[in-house]
Amino acid sequence: MAREHAVEYADLLLTDSPKLRRRPRAEVWSPLEYACHMRDVLLLQRERALAARRMTTPEATPMGRDERAEHDGYADQRPSDVGRQIRDAAQLFANVLERLSGDDWERTLIFPYPEPQEQSLRWLALHTLHELRHHLLDMHRQLDT
Secondary structure, eight states, X not given: OHHHHHHHXXXXXXXXXXXXXXXXXXXXXXXXXXXXXXXXXXXXXHHHHHHHHHSXXXXXXXXXXXXXXXXXXXXXXXXXXXXXXXHXXXXXXXXXXXXXXXXXXXXXXXXXXXXXXXXXHHHHHHHHHHHHHHHHHHHHHHHOO
């Protein structure tokens, strides 16, 4: 499902719409910024899953969501590049999940958001898919208006 959602993100990023870079309100990201965020989430969740396979209940570092958007210049990135990158990130994330054995799904890590809490890799996978879908809907809402 991560791969399928990534294709949909990439397709949305192929439009020439000025709405890709437009924030509906100052505190709400643009569709391009949501796509950049999800690319980074996929890469980060992949690393977290790999860490949970190597270590016993590692503590995941917060991603610095808002700071990352500014520091990495989400709003200034080329949409076609982000589309390619999110597809690659989804492939990398999916590869790690596909290699999990039955017991691996129950390995845990300390997930930092909203409060530090122990979570399984099963939860991490489902949470990531939820985020992919949620932000894809955010993008559709902004681009379809």
